[in-house]
Amino acid sequence: MEYMVDMRTTVPEGTTEEGVADMRRREAARSAELVAQGSLLRLWRPPLAPGEWRTWGLFRADDADQLETVLASMPLRAWRTEHVTPLTPHPNDPGQPAR
Numbered sequence: 001m002e003y004m005v006d007m008r009t010t011v012p013e014g015t016t017e018e019g020v021a022d023m024r025r026r027e028a029a030r031s032a033e034l035v036a037q038g039s040l041l042r043l044w045r046p047p048l049a050p051g052e053w054r055t056w057g058l059f060r061a062d063d064a065d066q067l068e069t070v071l072a073s074m075p076l077r078a079w080r081t082e083h084v085t086p087l088t089p090h091p092n093d094p095g096q097p098a099r
Contacts, residue, residue, distance in 0.1 A: 002041070002060050003067050006083040009053040009076055026075040034059075039070045 011020055034040035042058040061067035067084065071077060089096055 001063065002058060002087045004085045004087055005057045005059055005067075005071065006085075007055045007057060007076070007080050008082075009055075009080040011053070011079055023075055023079070030074050034070060034074075 031040055031043070039059055039061060040057060041060055044056040046054055046056055048054055059067055059070060061070055064084075064086070071082060071084075
């Protein structure tokens with residue numbers, strides 16, 4: 001099953017630039033692992049307001065519990081809120097095999 005996840009990150013007040021840079025490095029490394037595992041399919045940057053830190057991600061998981069495990073493994077989870085939308089195939093999706 002695929003899931004669209006709207007991720008909004010808020011850096012805690014008082015976090016140093018080095019702390020933010022470290023968090024970004026760890027998130028990038030974990031994201032690469034999730035890509036290799038087939039759990040993270042795509043990332044997009046939606047239009048952002050000044051100072052906003054937001055990402056849309058397309059994830060694949062067997063079920064909501066597995067997705068939660070994946071999301072919980074990401075370092076930025078500590079600073080982020082998420083809105084998860086389960087996706088189901090559309091009958092006219094050009095990316096699906098013909099029936």
